[in-house]
Amino acid sequence: MSTPWHVLGAGSLGTLWATRLARAGHPVRLIVRDTARLLAYQAAGGLTLVEHGEATTYAVPAETADRGEPIQRLLVACKAYDAEKAVAQLAPRLAPDAEVILLQNGLGSQDAVAAQLPQARCISASSTEGAFREGEWRVVFAGHGYTWLGDASHPVAPIWLEDLAVAGIPHEWSPDILTRLWRKLALNCAINPLTVLHNCRNGGLQDHQCEVATLCAELAELLERCGQPAAAENLQQEVERVIHATAANYSSMYQDVSNHRRTEISYLLGHACKVAARHQLNLPHLNQLQQRLIHHLQSLGLPSD
Ligand code: NAP
Numbered sequence: 632m633s634t635p636w637h638v639l640g641a642g643s644l645g646t647l648w649a650t651r652l653a654r655a656g657h658p659v660r661l662i663v664r665d666t667a668r669l670l671a672y673q674a675a676g677g678l679t680l681v682e683h684g685e686a687t688t689y690a691v692p693a694e695t696a697d698r699g700e701p702i703q704r705l706l707v708a709c710k711a712y713d714a715e716k717a718v719a720q721l722a723p724r725l726a727p728d729a730e731v732i733l734l735q736n737g738l739g740s741q742d743a744v745a746a747q748l749p750q751a752r753c754i755s756a757s758s759t760e761g762a763f764r765e766g767e768w769r770v771v772f773a774g775h776g777y778t779w780l781g782d783a784s785h786p787v788a789p790i791w792l793e794d795l796a797v798a799g800i801p802h803e804w805s806p807d808i809l810t811r812l813w814r815k816l817a818l819n820c821a822i823n824p825l826t827v828l829h830n831c832r833n834g835g836l837q838d839h840q841c842e843v844a845t846l847c848a849e850l851a852e853l854l855e856r857c858g859q860p861a862a863a864e865n866l867q868q869e870v871e872r873v874i875h876a877t878a879a880n881y882s883s884m885y886q887d888v889s890n891h892r893r894t895e896i897s898y899l900l901g902h903a904c905k906v907a908a909r910h911q912l913n914l915p916h917l918n919q920l921q922q923r924l925i926h927h928l929q930s931l932g933l934p935s936d
Contacts, residue, residue: 634703635658635703636649636706638659641661647760649706650678655799660691660693660699661694663694664695666695676690682772686769696717696720699724701725702721707731710735711898715740718731735898738816755808757779760778760801761773777803778801780792781805781808810859810862811862813862814859817854817903819884819900820850822873824923825846826881826882832878840871843867847867849914853917884899888927894928904921
Protein backbone atom coordinates (compact mmCIF):
# COMPACT_ATOMS: atom_id res chain seq x y z
CA MET A 632 0.00 0.00 0.00
CA SER A 633 1.50 3.34 -0.98
CA THR A 634 1.81 6.21 1.53
CA PRO A 635 -1.48 8.10 1.94
CA TRP A 636 -1.67 11.77 1.01
CA HIS A 637 -3.24 13.70 3.90
CA VAL A 638 -4.70 16.91 2.51
CA LEU A 639 -5.22 19.67 5.09
CA GLY A 640 -7.87 22.11 3.83
CA ALA A 641 -10.68 21.19 1.45
CA GLY A 642 -10.71 24.54 -0.39
CA SER A 643 -9.79 25.34 -3.99
CA LEU A 644 -6.26 23.96 -4.21
CA GLY A 645 -6.83 21.20 -1.64
CA THR A 646 -9.73 19.88 -3.72
CA LEU A 647 -7.79 20.24 -6.96
CA TRP A 648 -4.96 18.11 -5.57
CA ALA A 649 -7.07 15.61 -3.60
CA THR A 650 -9.41 14.79 -6.50
CA ARG A 651 -6.64 14.29 -9.06
CA LEU A 652 -4.59 12.13 -6.67
CA ALA A 653 -7.67 10.07 -5.74
CA ARG A 654 -8.78 9.48 -9.33
CA ALA A 655 -5.27 8.21 -10.15
CA GLY A 656 -5.75 5.58 -7.45
CA HIS A 657 -3.55 7.10 -4.74
CA PRO A 658 -4.84 6.84 -1.16
CA VAL A 659 -6.02 10.30 -0.02
CA ARG A 660 -7.44 11.49 3.34
CA LEU A 661 -8.99 14.89 3.67
CA ILE A 662 -8.59 16.78 6.96
CA VAL A 663 -11.39 19.24 7.62
CA ARG A 664 -11.72 21.97 10.22
CA ASP A 665 -14.05 20.36 12.78
CA THR A 666 -16.85 17.84 13.34
CA ALA A 667 -19.50 20.16 11.91
CA ARG A 668 -17.53 20.46 8.65
CA LEU A 669 -16.97 16.69 8.64
CA LEU A 670 -20.70 16.02 8.93
CA ALA A 671 -21.44 18.56 6.18
CA TYR A 672 -18.82 16.94 3.95
CA GLN A 673 -20.17 13.45 4.55
CA ALA A 674 -23.70 14.64 3.74
CA ALA A 675 -22.41 16.06 0.43
CA GLY A 676 -20.92 12.66 -0.44
CA GLY A 677 -17.50 13.83 -1.57
CA LEU A 678 -15.51 16.49 -3.38
CA THR A 679 -16.70 17.68 -6.76
CA LEU A 680 -14.23 18.90 -9.37
CA VAL A 681 -15.57 20.76 -12.39
CA GLU A 682 -13.24 20.44 -15.33
CA HIS A 683 -14.02 21.59 -18.89
CA GLY A 684 -17.61 22.16 -17.71
CA GLU A 685 -18.02 18.57 -16.50
CA ALA A 686 -18.52 17.82 -12.80
CA THR A 687 -17.24 14.62 -11.18
CA THR A 688 -17.62 13.74 -7.50
CA TYR A 689 -14.91 11.79 -5.69
CA ALA A 690 -15.76 10.16 -2.35
CA VAL A 691 -12.42 10.99 -0.72
CA PRO A 692 -12.48 9.83 2.94
CA ALA A 693 -12.33 12.70 5.43
CA GLU A 694 -11.46 13.14 9.11
CA THR A 695 -10.80 15.85 11.69
CA ALA A 696 -7.31 16.72 12.98
CA ASP A 697 -7.77 15.00 16.33
CA ARG A 698 -8.29 11.46 15.09
CA GLY A 699 -6.81 9.15 12.52
CA GLU A 700 -3.63 7.28 11.73
CA PRO A 701 -0.11 8.78 11.96
CA ILE A 702 0.67 11.10 9.07
CA GLN A 703 3.67 10.50 6.86
CA ARG A 704 2.87 12.89 4.01
CA LEU A 705 0.89 16.07 4.51
CA LEU A 706 -0.23 18.54 1.86
CA VAL A 707 -1.06 21.88 3.50
CA ALA A 708 -3.71 23.61 1.39
CA CYS A 709 -4.91 26.34 3.78
CA LYS A 710 -4.46 30.06 3.29
CA ALA A 711 -1.08 31.40 4.47
CA TYR A 712 -2.67 33.00 7.57
CA ASP A 713 -4.20 29.65 8.67
CA ALA A 714 -1.29 27.32 7.89
CA GLU A 715 0.74 27.60 11.12
CA LYS A 716 -2.25 27.05 13.42
CA ALA A 717 -3.76 24.28 11.29
CA VAL A 718 -0.47 22.36 11.17
CA ALA A 719 0.07 22.82 14.94
CA GLN A 720 -3.20 20.94 15.54
CA LEU A 721 -1.81 18.02 13.55
CA ALA A 722 1.69 17.98 15.03
CA PRO A 723 0.94 15.08 17.44
CA ARG A 724 -0.04 12.91 14.48
CA LEU A 725 3.00 13.60 12.31
CA ALA A 726 5.54 10.77 11.96
CA PRO A 727 9.07 11.80 13.01
CA ASP A 728 10.27 11.76 9.38
CA ALA A 729 7.07 13.18 7.89
CA GLU A 730 7.10 15.22 4.71
CA VAL A 731 5.02 18.40 4.60
CA ILE A 732 4.21 20.10 1.31
CA LEU A 733 3.28 23.77 1.63
CA LEU A 734 1.09 25.23 -1.11
CA GLN A 735 0.81 28.74 0.38
CA ASN A 736 1.31 31.81 -1.72
CA GLY A 737 3.82 34.46 -0.59
CA LEU A 738 6.52 33.98 2.03
CA GLY A 739 6.64 33.78 5.80
CA SER A 740 4.14 31.01 6.47
CA GLN A 741 6.54 28.30 5.20
CA ASP A 742 9.23 29.30 7.72
CA ALA A 743 6.64 29.56 10.51
CA VAL A 744 5.43 26.00 9.81
CA ALA A 745 8.98 24.61 9.45
CA ALA A 746 10.03 26.17 12.77
CA GLN A 747 7.37 24.23 14.63
CA LEU A 748 8.22 20.93 12.91
CA PRO A 749 12.02 20.60 13.23
CA GLN A 750 11.99 16.88 12.44
CA ALA A 751 9.78 17.00 9.37
CA ARG A 752 10.96 17.74 5.86
CA CYS A 753 9.15 20.85 4.62
CA ILE A 754 8.80 21.33 0.88
CA SER A 755 7.52 24.60 -0.55
CA ALA A 756 5.47 24.89 -3.71
CA SER A 757 4.74 27.69 -6.14
CA SER A 758 1.83 27.10 -8.47
CA THR A 759 0.35 28.81 -11.50
CA GLU A 760 -2.69 26.52 -11.50
CA GLY A 761 -5.99 28.25 -10.82
CA ALA A 762 -9.12 27.01 -9.08
CA PHE A 763 -12.06 28.54 -7.27
CA ARG A 764 -14.89 27.35 -5.05
CA GLU A 765 -18.23 27.33 -6.84
CA GLY A 766 -20.07 26.01 -3.80
CA GLU A 767 -19.52 23.89 -0.74
CA TRP A 768 -17.10 21.03 -1.59
CA ARG A 769 -17.31 21.99 -5.26
CA VAL A 770 -14.33 23.46 -7.08
CA VAL A 771 -13.81 24.65 -10.65
CA PHE A 772 -10.45 23.97 -12.28
CA ALA A 773 -10.14 27.39 -13.89
CA GLY A 774 -6.59 27.65 -15.15
CA HIS A 775 -4.14 24.98 -16.17
CA GLY A 776 -0.62 25.69 -15.04
CA TYR A 777 2.44 24.31 -13.41
CA THR A 778 3.66 23.66 -9.88
CA TRP A 779 7.29 24.00 -8.85
CA LEU A 780 8.34 22.22 -5.67
CA GLY A 781 11.55 22.52 -3.75
CA ASP A 782 13.34 22.31 -0.45
CA ALA A 783 15.89 25.08 0.09
CA SER A 784 17.77 23.01 2.67
CA HIS A 785 17.95 19.71 0.79
CA PRO A 786 18.27 19.56 -3.00
CA VAL A 787 17.30 15.90 -3.55
CA ALA A 788 13.83 15.36 -5.02
CA PRO A 789 11.41 13.09 -3.11
CA ILE A 790 10.30 9.82 -4.69
CA TRP A 791 6.61 10.71 -4.49
CA LEU A 792 6.93 13.13 -7.42
CA GLU A 793 6.04 9.99 -9.36
CA ASP A 794 2.56 10.08 -7.72
CA LEU A 795 2.07 13.57 -9.16
CA ALA A 796 3.11 12.42 -12.63
CA VAL A 797 0.63 9.52 -12.47
CA ALA A 798 -2.09 11.94 -11.27
CA GLY A 799 -1.43 14.31 -14.18
CA ILE A 800 -0.35 17.18 -11.93
CA PRO A 801 2.18 19.13 -14.02
CA HIS A 802 5.20 19.81 -11.84
CA GLU A 803 8.94 20.23 -11.66
CA TRP A 804 11.45 19.88 -8.85
CA SER A 805 13.11 23.24 -8.38
CA PRO A 806 16.45 23.57 -6.57
CA ASP A 807 15.90 27.36 -6.49
CA ILE A 808 12.39 27.37 -5.06
CA LEU A 809 13.14 30.43 -2.90
CA THR A 810 14.00 32.44 -6.00
CA ARG A 811 10.67 31.39 -7.56
CA LEU A 812 8.72 32.30 -4.43
CA TRP A 813 10.44 35.70 -4.17
CA ARG A 814 9.88 36.42 -7.87
CA LYS A 815 6.17 35.58 -7.57
CA LEU A 816 5.92 37.67 -4.39
CA ALA A 817 7.53 40.65 -6.17
CA LEU A 818 5.13 40.34 -9.15
CA ASN A 819 2.24 40.18 -6.71
CA CYS A 820 3.44 43.26 -4.77
CA ALA A 821 3.79 45.28 -7.98
CA ILE A 822 0.34 44.40 -9.31
CA ASN A 823 -2.24 43.19 -6.78
CA PRO A 824 -2.34 46.04 -4.21
CA LEU A 825 -2.60 48.64 -7.00
CA THR A 826 -5.53 46.82 -8.62
CA VAL A 827 -7.32 47.04 -5.26
CA LEU A 828 -6.47 50.71 -4.69
CA HIS A 829 -7.28 51.78 -8.27
CA ASN A 830 -10.30 49.46 -8.36
CA CYS A 831 -9.35 47.99 -11.71
CA ARG A 832 -8.52 44.87 -13.67
CA ASN A 833 -4.82 44.06 -14.15
CA GLY A 834 -4.91 45.87 -17.50
CA GLY A 835 -6.02 49.07 -15.76
CA LEU A 836 -2.46 49.42 -14.43
CA GLN A 837 -1.36 50.38 -17.95
CA ASP A 838 -2.63 53.85 -16.94
CA HIS A 839 -0.31 53.86 -13.90
CA GLN A 840 3.01 52.92 -15.51
CA CYS A 841 5.14 55.33 -13.45
CA GLU A 842 3.75 54.02 -10.16
CA VAL A 843 4.39 50.42 -11.28
CA ALA A 844 7.94 51.23 -12.44
CA THR A 845 8.81 52.92 -9.12
CA LEU A 846 7.58 49.90 -7.17
CA CYS A 847 9.53 47.52 -9.43
CA ALA A 848 12.74 49.47 -8.80
CA GLU A 849 12.25 49.26 -5.02
CA LEU A 850 11.30 45.57 -5.19
CA ALA A 851 14.40 44.79 -7.28
CA GLU A 852 16.53 46.58 -4.66
CA LEU A 853 14.94 44.45 -1.95
CA LEU A 854 15.51 41.20 -3.87
CA GLU A 855 19.19 42.08 -4.42
CA ARG A 856 19.62 42.94 -0.75
CA CYS A 857 18.14 39.68 0.48
CA GLY A 858 20.34 37.54 -1.74
CA GLN A 859 17.91 36.94 -4.59
CA PRO A 860 19.51 38.72 -7.58
CA ALA A 861 18.04 36.21 -10.07
CA ALA A 862 14.54 37.10 -8.86
CA ALA A 863 15.31 40.79 -9.52
CA GLU A 864 16.35 40.32 -13.16
CA ASN A 865 14.12 42.20 -15.61
CA LEU A 866 11.41 42.47 -12.97
CA GLN A 867 9.77 45.55 -14.46
CA GLN A 868 9.66 43.97 -17.94
CA GLU A 869 7.98 40.86 -16.56
CA VAL A 870 5.50 42.88 -14.52
CA GLU A 871 4.56 44.83 -17.65
CA ARG A 872 4.26 41.58 -19.63
CA VAL A 873 1.96 40.06 -16.96
CA ILE A 874 -0.20 43.22 -16.83
CA HIS A 875 -0.60 43.04 -20.61
CA ALA A 876 -1.14 39.26 -20.82
CA THR A 877 -3.71 39.24 -18.00
CA ALA A 878 -5.28 42.62 -18.79
CA ALA A 879 -8.85 41.29 -18.60
CA ASN A 880 -8.35 39.48 -15.26
CA TYR A 881 -9.00 40.66 -11.74
CA SER A 882 -6.06 39.91 -9.40
CA SER A 883 -6.54 37.41 -6.57
CA MET A 884 -6.29 40.24 -4.00
CA TYR A 885 -8.90 42.26 -5.88
CA GLN A 886 -11.21 39.22 -5.87
CA ASP A 887 -10.65 38.62 -2.14
CA VAL A 888 -11.49 42.26 -1.34
CA SER A 889 -14.53 42.43 -3.61
CA ASN A 890 -15.86 39.19 -2.07
CA HIS A 891 -15.20 40.65 1.39
CA ARG A 892 -12.67 37.92 2.20
CA ARG A 893 -9.48 38.27 4.20
CA THR A 894 -6.40 38.84 2.00
CA GLU A 895 -2.93 37.30 2.39
CA ILE A 896 -1.34 40.81 2.63
CA SER A 897 0.98 39.88 5.54
CA TYR A 898 2.63 37.17 3.45
CA LEU A 899 2.97 39.33 0.32
CA LEU A 900 3.42 43.11 0.58
CA GLY A 901 3.63 42.88 4.39
CA HIS A 902 6.44 40.32 4.15
CA ALA A 903 8.36 42.46 1.64
CA CYS A 904 8.14 45.51 3.95
CA LYS A 905 9.13 43.46 7.00
CA VAL A 906 12.22 42.03 5.29
CA ALA A 907 13.20 45.49 3.99
CA ALA A 908 13.01 46.86 7.55
CA ARG A 909 15.10 43.94 8.81
CA HIS A 910 17.77 44.88 6.24
CA GLN A 911 17.41 48.59 7.18
CA LEU A 912 16.48 49.28 3.58
CA ASN A 913 14.44 52.41 2.99
CA LEU A 914 11.72 51.70 0.40
CA PRO A 915 9.33 54.66 0.75
CA HIS A 916 6.91 53.80 -2.06
CA LEU A 917 6.53 50.19 -0.99
CA ASN A 918 5.90 51.28 2.62
CA GLN A 919 3.42 53.89 1.49
CA LEU A 920 1.63 51.29 -0.64
CA GLN A 921 1.34 49.02 2.40
CA GLN A 922 -0.11 51.87 4.51
CA ARG A 923 -2.62 52.81 1.81
CA LEU A 924 -3.70 49.18 1.45
CA ILE A 925 -4.04 48.69 5.21
CA HIS A 926 -6.21 51.84 5.48
CA HIS A 927 -8.32 50.69 2.57
CA LEU A 928 -8.88 47.23 4.08
CA GLN A 929 -9.71 48.78 7.47
CA SER A 930 -12.19 51.17 5.86
CA LEU A 931 -13.98 48.13 4.42
CA GLY A 932 -13.98 46.35 7.78
CA LEU A 933 -11.55 43.68 6.52
CA PRO A 934 -8.58 42.34 8.53
CA SER A 935 -5.43 44.26 7.61
CA ASP A 936 -3.00 41.54 8.65
P1 NAP B 1 -9.38 28.30 0.08
O1 NAP B 1 -10.20 27.93 -1.10
O2 NAP B 1 -9.85 29.39 0.97
O3 NAP B 1 -9.15 26.98 0.94
C1 NAP B 1 -8.52 26.98 2.19
C2 NAP B 1 -9.10 25.83 2.98
O4 NAP B 1 -8.37 25.67 4.19
C3 NAP B 1 -10.57 26.01 3.37
O5 NAP B 1 -11.30 24.89 2.92
C4 NAP B 1 -10.54 26.06 4.89
O6 NAP B 1 -11.63 25.43 5.53
C5 NAP B 1 -9.30 25.24 5.16
N1 NAP B 1 -8.78 25.41 6.52
C6 NAP B 1 -8.38 26.54 7.15
N2 NAP B 1 -8.01 26.26 8.42
C7 NAP B 1 -8.18 24.93 8.59
C8 NAP B 1 -7.97 24.03 9.67
N3 NAP B 1 -7.50 24.46 10.85
N4 NAP B 1 -8.25 22.73 9.50
C9 NAP B 1 -8.73 22.28 8.32
N5 NAP B 1 -8.96 23.06 7.24
C10 NAP B 1 -8.67 24.38 7.38
O7 NAP B 1 -7.90 28.69 -0.37
P2 NAP B 1 -7.12 28.34 -1.73
O8 NAP B 1 -7.59 29.26 -2.80
O9 NAP B 1 -7.16 26.87 -1.98
O10 NAP B 1 -5.66 28.80 -1.34
C11 NAP B 1 -4.76 28.02 -0.56
C12 NAP B 1 -3.36 28.59 -0.77
O11 NAP B 1 -2.97 28.36 -2.13
C13 NAP B 1 -3.29 30.12 -0.59
O12 NAP B 1 -2.09 30.50 0.01
C14 NAP B 1 -3.38 30.66 -2.02
O13 NAP B 1 -2.78 31.93 -2.18
C15 NAP B 1 -2.60 29.58 -2.76
N6 NAP B 1 -2.94 29.51 -4.20
C16 NAP B 1 -4.25 29.38 -4.59
C17 NAP B 1 -4.54 29.28 -5.95
C18 NAP B 1 -5.96 29.14 -6.44
O14 NAP B 1 -6.18 29.17 -7.65
N7 NAP B 1 -6.95 28.98 -5.58
C19 NAP B 1 -3.49 29.30 -6.89
C20 NAP B 1 -2.16 29.41 -6.44
C21 NAP B 1 -1.91 29.52 -5.09
P3 NAP B 1 -13.15 25.97 5.50
O15 NAP B 1 -13.68 25.47 4.20
O16 NAP B 1 -13.75 25.29 6.68
O17 NAP B 1 -13.07 27.46 5.59
